[in-house]
Amino acid sequence: MEHAAHHLAPLATQSVSFLWLIPLFPLLGAFINAALGVRLQRKFGKGLVHSISIGAMVLSFMVACGAFVLMLNYDPEHRFLQDTLWNIFTVGKVQVDLGFALDPLSMMMTLIITFIGTLIHVFSTGYMADEPSYWRFFAYLNLFVFSMLLLVMGDNFVLMFFGWEGVGLCSYLLIAFWYTDSQKAAAGMKAFVVNRFGDFGFILGLFLLFWALGGAWHKGADGKLTYVEEAPKPTAIHAVAEHAEEAAEHEAAEHATLDIKIGPTLNFRELRDEIVITSTGMAEKLKSQTIFGIGILALVGILLFVGAMGKSAQLPLHVWLPDAMAGPTPVSALIHAATMVTAGVYMVARLSFIFALSPTAMGWVAFIGALTALFAASIGFFQYDIKKVLAYSTVSQLGFMFIGVGVGAYWAGAYHLLTHAFFKATLFLGSGSVILGCHHEQDMRKMGGLGKLMPATKWTYLAACWAIAGFPWASGFYSKDEILWKAFSQDGLAFPLLGMTPHLGQLIYIMGIIAATGTSFYMFRSYYMTFTGEYRGGDAGHGHGHGHVPHESPLSITLVLATLAIGAVLAAVIGIPMAWTGRAPLLEQWLEPALPAVVRFAEYAHSTEFLFQAIGVSAGVIGWVFARALYKDNKSQVPAQLLARWKGVWTVVYNKYYVDEIYQGTVVRGSISLARVLSWFDKTIVDGIVNLAGAITRVVANIDGAIDHYLVDGAVNFIAGSTLSAGRILRRVQTGRIQTYLYGALVGAIAIVLLNFLIK
């Protein structure tokens, strides 16, 4: 599909002055709750605490809606709201402004964050009702929303990274919310440390990109490397219309001058302008640049994706997400389903024009996404903790999103992000409702039969399962289908060290279909185990003497579930593919100005596309059929029999392929040994040197003391003594006898006369 020639022009921005309010309200809410929360909760009760929080979220959402309405008023070419507050710092070529920008992509993200965030805040009032540190929870939630908004609304890398780090921090704070339990605290630390690994790659990629854009080292005529100074600031370049007929139409092949900054920049819009507009020559320059023999764009893409791997829990940095389920369920829903983990996808989509220049980076991203999807889906088969199932499901679905942005279907990846946010939030909050109803029981083997007892939860959960499995008319079908279809029709991918691999796309498709089948299977397994059959819990309760029966959750929870479930279904409307209606899907049209990368796909007939859609649906059906057969009403003995027969395989998969153990044995042990070595080094060598310095000082001081005591004092005393002796001797001159004095005078006079006489 070719895109219009509007890419010729730099992004036209509309200057507004209210965008800073959107992140401000959550920040204020967090600040108030953090500073005064304890006292407010004690004096006015929890109602005030959550009112502040939810009020901040609602205000933020309303401003975001206002921005959205404003954006709709503009035609698609001009939908870019820019609000620059001030320049934070400028050092050499690095210029960082406190600026917020909303283009269609970040507008979508902002709406998701504020809308689902508000709903989850409302959910938390019910779920966390018994929590004494209520105020702390809401403060952290608001802080998280602030950081996430900074991430998506920041108009340059630095603000985005600030938000990136901020969500990592809030994730840690919220996962380890009940920090008195050392396991939960450890889970929080694990999330933070693994995130840091990713951030390291992100920073490296950022540095490399910045370096590659300007001020490169070139081999001069004398064979020596010379540093090329920065290009001048906004350069007027001549843009030639790419399509001759358009030029003839518009300005009769007249050259237009554009103001584009060429050179290293951290601002997304400037980056986009100088790369997408081919007449700047920057795209060509980047494609031909290599570092140590590796193409620089591939390296940048891979390194930035390492950051995404950490944040969005892709292989091999996925290990923190399942452990993150130690946090309260609203946290899992908001952070680890709808928002934070999608930051990686957002970043790749935002930088689509860079990734699209490098087939290697694209292939790498797509392949890792596919591998993760498959890997996580397989683990989800055997987990018993309902939240762990959903966690692995999240990892798997994120893999799908990366398949989407990897093969170049950027809008499809973003669409899956949107649909996933809705149905995963529904699933998590549904599981939260279930857990609450079962008095904090999370093991599915102790659930069952909840369909009759908690009908609202059951129906919303089922709707979300329908969506995630990809059955028609629910949103998951359209997004997942689009992704896999585009993966199949992408033959321009390359893989590191392998070069161009035309069939990588098809391989990814197969992996994706298998993962989709698995998705359907384990989701419906969790549904059947939880909601059908008879209730198996209650007797092994937490000290509850009565045989308690789970009940439906309060309205604050069920209303939120209903809203999200409806959203999960309705989100389908904006993604109906072109093959059905003849026009591009609404969301694709909306996102098109923000995703300027032109990616080529192989052309297939519409009938082929329908065939693949049918395959996708059948994959979902197959998964459902198996799940139903094995787990409906929890009566079948087949799961137990299969487990007994394939015990070895089951053990490996159940233990998550022992990835955590491998990490423990290698990375963790290695780090601890390194720490021990360094500690030894510090104690022995460094402290030894310091102590040696101290000892030397002491010795020198002693020497100085001795010198002072004997030499200096001796000299002084000697002078004093000799003065005394001289005085004693000279005292004898003063005899008091005049005759003696006269004698002296005479001798002196004679001496002078003699001297005068002898020495002429």
Add this chain to the structure above:
Amino acid sequence: MGHLTLNHFLVVSALLFGFGMLAVVTRRNAVAVLMGIELILNAANLNLVAFGRYVSGGITGQVFGLFVIVLAAAEAAVGLAIILAIYQMGRNIDASQATTLKQ
């Protein structure tokens, strides 16, 4: 007997001066010190007269000498008076005993 030159007189007066100085510095008896002072003064007188006769001519030297004689007499009187006073204080006139200037 050769011509008497100035030098002869100077030598004699130097000798006189030396003896006088010796007496002043060495003798313990205060009156002997006074006698030494007289000798010194007489030596100076001799010098004056000699120079008056052999160098300047006229009567300047002699007149000066007369002044000195008068002065010596007055000074001897005063000195003896002081010795008398010291004798009345300490009952002896030993110069080596007059050491109250010593600290």
